[in-house]
Amino acid sequence: MANTSSRTLRLLSLLQTHRYWPGTELAERLEVSARTLRRDVDRLRELGYPVEARRGVDGGYQLAPGAALPPLLIDDEEAVALAVGLQAAAQGAVEGIAESSVRVLAKVVQVMPGRLRRRVEALRAMTVPAQWGPAAAGVDPEALTTVALACRDSEALRFSYTAAGGRRTERHVEPHRLVCPGRRWYLVAYDLMRHDWRSFRVDRMTGPRSTGERFRPRELPAEDAAAFVRAGLDGRSGPYRAEAVVEAPAETVRGRVGRWVTVEELDGGRCRVALTAEALEWPAMVLGTLGADFRVVEPPELQDMVRELAERFGRASGEG
Secondary structure, three states, X not given: OOOHHHHHHHHHHHHOOOOOEEHHHHHHHXXXXXXXXXXXXXXXXXXXXOEEEEOOOOOEEXXXXXXXXXXXXXXXXXXXXXXXXXXXXXXXXXXXXHHHHHHHHHHHHHHOOHHHHXXXXXXXXXXXXXXXXXXXXXXXXXXXXXXXXXXXXXXXXXXXXXXXXXXXXXXXXXXXXXXXXXXXXXXEEEEOOOOEEEEEEHHHEEEEEEEEEEOOOOOOOOOOHHHHHHHHHHOOOOOEXXXXXXXXXXXXXXXXXXXXXXXXXXXXXXXXXXXXXOOOHHHHHHHHOOOOOEXXXXXXXXXXXXXXXXXXXXXXXXXX
């Protein structure tokens, strides 16, 4: 293999299998001498890849974990697995991982050849996700990555948008950030047709496409994009507004339920928790996992659900 750059990439690909390679076997794979192999290993170390070497008759090489993450080299199969895994993470409810998954997915899809994109889409279409609780409206990963790239590159977007009442309009916006409160994705953007900041549910968008128009980012009238979306959600009349008094300090509760629940300090080491939800299972789960006694203030439907759950768990423990 005469091309040094190609040979170095091939060496990196072999080492990234994380197996130990005897020097003679690795040199045979690359069709080079032991001396050339040592020079190629040194070249990888200069690029930031921590390659460990073992001397002796059974000497060889292995890629060790490093303090920094250098660029990864992946083959076709690994690229497809990475994209599918990122799509699943982006649509999941694991706190703190969904948004970063979309950013990485956007980078991967941008450089992925068409033949691999088709494989990713086929896998996604033929896979049934397992979800706990009521299913949220599905978000097209292609639409999600299109929006993410437009946010990153400060390029204007056009799309059709269907409001909650069913009215459909055409939108032309300057995208700012994607936000994922729970299991829904929102785009925070400046609406060029209405001359105001708005948040849009991504699952209600149709055909988002970048116009290629670059813009200078405007100043958002909020602490950050998450605060902007939360203010909008708090101002809407959702199906259920749940409120409970929790026998724990507000600081402790905030650390457990995150930023999407309003927590108000009360006297006596207690606090009031309020949240808006489309289904009662979510506030019931939140309150049940706080690790503290609580009393549901509203709505009556949540009081009934908590009472029913208490009776069920009592029977399960043999005390009911």
